[in-house]
Amino acid sequence: MSSLYHPTVARLTYRALLGRRRALILFILPALLLAISVAVRALAGVDDGTADSVLGGFALATMVPLIGVIAGTGAIGPEIDDGSVLYLLSKPVKRPTIIFTKFVVATGVTVLFSAVPTLLAGFILNGNGQQLAVAYAVAATVASVAYSAMFLLLGTVTRHAVIVGLVYALVWESLFGSLVPGARTLSVQQWSLALAQKVSDSGPVTSVVGLSTGVVLLLVVTVAAIWFAGRKLRTLTLAGEE
Template identity: 75%
Template sequence: MYDPTVARLTYRALLGRRRALILFSLPVLLIVIAAAVRGFSGADDQVAADVLGGFALATMVPLIGVIAGTGAIGPEIDDGSVVYLLSKPVKRPTIIVTKLIVAIAVTMAFSAIPTFIAGMILNGNGQQVAIAYTVAALVASIAYAALFLLLGTVSRHAVVFGLVYALVWETLFGSLVEGARTLSVQQWSLAVAERVARGDLVTSDVGLPVAVALLTGVTVLATWYAGQKLRSLTLAGEE
């Protein structure tokens, strides 16, 4: 279920000059913010949790997920080059799973690692805040990559819809509207992080068993449906 050639082409597309600039800029901004906050306010557990939760997990991780998830397949569908990929003797589920693995790896690398670095800058992992939010970023990366990969297969405006979801639903509604929090990848990942952290600095409105079930279900269903959409593209091309 993994094809090295498809993976190499996907990495090349995701880490091209324009996308790489965006991918690097968000982590750099997080680390700059962390350094500035540490310089002004010193080491503080609550401040570290606020920065990592408010910017890293709520904004940076979903945005990187949008770039990696939609960029793994969306541009190929938009410009028609996916036809060449589909003409190769590679099973369609293998294509989707390979692209998902690449999208997850890129999302994790550009979100979890900077989150940990920022956490160490802010407070040196006081009350395990840095590790907790790093775990949350890792878990969220999987679900976001699957969701946005699916979005890339079903819409030519995947980036726009992805940004609306990341910035409006996750950042705004997912943080402020109580009912929407249970349908937020951010809250699901926080439920996992809550188990890691000490104290009450990291909390979630979703219980851990429910969060794990939803994270798993969304990832599996999104991957399966993306495979079905890719299969339909194949059939249309063959006709």
């Protein structure tokens, strides 16, 4: 693990992701989720169905992928766009190490700004009744891992990573996922819901895929995205290497 994780690269990536402007964007959605949760609890009281709707409809379906877009693409995309990544590549650091370190940082930031607020919102909404708070926090955590890998890959292959990521998060995951039955099986949201359904047991959480299928697909997508991102970074050459 130590050969794959580089503390200096991690520190620089954290600094880039948690800069003043980007950190402000990262705080907006969690703050909105908590505000909605407080308002719903005050107006509707404790209701498992309402809690499920807020946690599933807003937290997992909207907030988690959007934060994943910001953290995943922001971990490397800006460096590639402005060319500063070449300075990093000139250092004696293996390129797979760079990708894996940035993936770890992006995942940590996404979990912090999505899974933690989801857990808090669940306790606010219904006091973790039917294990909904824990179930959706677990779903948000595993989804954060997959989204971070996917959007990190996008950051290495296109200068329009944020736009592509937003299209996936808002159109594919939210729109197609709710309207087209077949599209739901190819959704990180549904794969993570399979774990949430297991945690909540007899709760209202449901997924269109089974637990084993969801876990396998999450692993495959995450590993494949990291591998392809590493391959893509290897194609970036310095002037002195040509």
